[in-house]
Amino acid sequence: MANFYIDTTEVVHEIPQNDRPTFYMFGVPRYTNMGDQAVSLAERKYIENEFPNYQYIEIIEEDGDEAIPVVQENLRKDDVIAFTGGGNMGNLYHNHEEARRKVFSTFVDNLTISFPQSIHFEDNEDGEIEKRKSQEAYSKNPNLVLVARDAQSFHRMLTTFDNKVIFTPDMVLYMNSVDWKFE
Incomplete structure (x- = not known):
C-alpha cells in the first residue's frame, strides 16, 4: 500500500476526497541524504505557501509504482503532478530516472512539473541508451515543464528534450537561512 503524506504529522493510505485541487x-526521498531532504522540505513549503488552495500530497519514491494507479483513479483536470528536484536526472542514478520516466509518461493530461534538477547523461553507450529512453518518455507528455537549477543543465535540457524548459535556482534556496550563532 502506498503511503501518501498529507502533512508532517499524518500518513494516510488513501487520497482525501474533497473539492480542493x-x-x-x-x-x-526517504533516504538520509540531508541535501535531498532539504530540497524536499523546501518544495513542500513552497507549494504550501504559493499554492494555498491546493492540498499537497507527497509520494515517496519507493511507493511510486503502487501510487500511480491510485493517483490515476483520483486525478482531476486541475490537479498538478510533480517530481522532486535535485541532481539525479540522467543516467547516473538509474532508479531515480526510471521513476521519473514512469510519472512523466503516465500523467500526460495534467500540468506536470519536474522541480529544479541538474542533468547529466554520460558520454558513453549507457548514457546514450538512457537518454533515448528519457527522450521517448518525456516526449509523451505535452504538459511537462522541466526546470533546470543551473545554467549547464538548462542548456542540456533545451538541447536534449522538446519539452518546455525554464531556469530557476535550486528549491532549497526557498528556505529561510538559519543563524546558528556558532562561536
Whole structure:
C-alpha cells in the first residue's frame, strides 16, 4: 500500500476526497541524504505557501509504482503532478530516472512539473541508451515543464528534450537561512 503524506504529522493510505485541487509530488526521498531532504522540505513549503488552495500530497519514491494507479483513479483536470528536484536526472542514478520516466509518461493530461534538477547523461553507450529512453518518455507528455537549477543543465535540457524548459535556482534556496550563532 502506498503511503501518501498529507502533512508532517499524518500518513494516510488513501487520497482525501474533497473539492480542493491536489498537488502530487512524486519521488520524495526517504533516504538520509540531508541535501535531498532539504530540497524536499523546501518544495513542500513552497507549494504550501504559493499554492494555498491546493492540498499537497507527497509520494515517496519507493511507493511510486503502487501510487500511480491510485493517483490515476483520483486525478482531476486541475490537479498538478510533480517530481522532486535535485541532481539525479540522467543516467547516473538509474532508479531515480526510471521513476521519473514512469510519472512523466503516465500523467500526460495534467500540468506536470519536474522541480529544479541538474542533468547529466554520460558520454558513453549507457548514457546514450538512457537518454533515448528519457527522450521517448518525456516526449509523451505535452504538459511537462522541466526546470533546470543551473545554467549547464538548462542548456542540456533545451538541447536534449522538446519539452518546455525554464531556469530557476535550486528549491532549497526557498528556505529561510538559519543563524546558528556558532562561536
